Amino acid sequence: DIVMTQSPDSLSVSLGERATINCKSSQSLLYGSNNKNYLAWYQQKAGQPPRLLMHWASTRESGVPDRFSGSGSETDFTLTISNVQAEDVAVYYCQQYDNTPYTFGQGTRLEIK
Amino acid sequence: EVQLLQSGGGLVQPGGSLRLACVASGFTFSSHAMTWLRQPPGKPLEWVSLIYTDGATTFYADSVKGRFTISRDDSKNTLYLHMDRLRDDDTAVYYCARDGMVHTIWGLGTLVTVS
Numbered sequence: 001d002i003v004m005t006q007s008p009d010s011l012s013v014s015l016g017e018r019a020t021i022n023c024k025s026s027q028s029l030l031y032g033s034n035n036k037n038y039l040a041w042y043q044q045k046a047g048q049p050p051r052l053l054m055h056w057a058s059t060r061e062s063g064v065p066d067r068f069s070g071s072g073s074e075t076d077f078t079l080t081i082s083n084v085q086a087e088d089v090a091v092y093y094c095q096q097y098d099n100t101p102y103t104f105g106q107g108t109r110l111e112i113k
Numbered sequence: 114e115v116q117l118l119q120s121g122g123g124l125v126q127p128g129g130s131l132r133l134a135c136v137a138s139g140f141t142f143s144s145h146a147m148t149w150l151r152q153p154p155g156k157p158l159e160w161v162s163l164i165y166t167d168g169a170t171t172f173y174a175d176s177v178k179g180r181f182t183i184s185r186d187d188s189k190n191t192l193y194l195h196m197d198r199l200r201d202d203d204t205a206v207y208y209c210a211r212d213g214m215v216h217t218i219w220g221l222g223t224l225v226t227v228s
Contacts, residue, residue: 095158
């Protein structure tokens with residue numbers, strides 16, 4: 001199985017500052033035939049199901065604010081939240097969908113300082 | 114409105130069985146692969162099982178293989194997860210989600226407690 005490792009486990013950021021969450025996979029998620037990385041990012045607020053933020057590592061979902069951005073390739077990926085707002089308090093997960101089982105990272109908890 | 118309505122959770126003893134259901138509305142259910150995921154209390158998300166539109170192609174996490182069965186009834190727009198030989202570590206909120214790779218539509222989740 002592909003192991004997904006996120007860092008940090010939690011971070012505290014001031015309103016308006018930038019938050020950076022890293023995700024590392026145990027094998028490359030870049031599929032050569034279409035040059036796409038099979039990596040998604042989800043946001044989960046307390047008591048709610050997850051919300052898809054990003055797929056193909058950097059394609060933002062409709063309705064997701066443009067302060068959220070994804071980057072990276074192969075085994076190293078980053079979710080960046082610029083200008084953090086109070087409503088961004090949540091746990092963020094990366095997930096690979098290259099091979100079943102489609103594994104998740106352990107999550108990164110974002111708090112406001 | 115596109116939504117997934119879940120039912121079937123509850124308290125069950127170790128070794129027991131339970132069936133979860135997920136009724137889809139607002140989209141063409143038969144055109145989408147469907148997925149079950151779960152989240153133990155205070156823990157990360159875990160992918161559980163996937164079923165393709167043909168109803169015959171299925172995938173399972175190793176932790177549930179041989180105990181859980183995913184199925185679908187396109188005539189009822191319903192996804193199922195039949196869980197046998199339940200264990201304490203199956204305790205979790207179970208979510209159904211649309212599609213096989215990434216999930217834009219999720220159910221609200223149903224709690225399964227094995228105790």
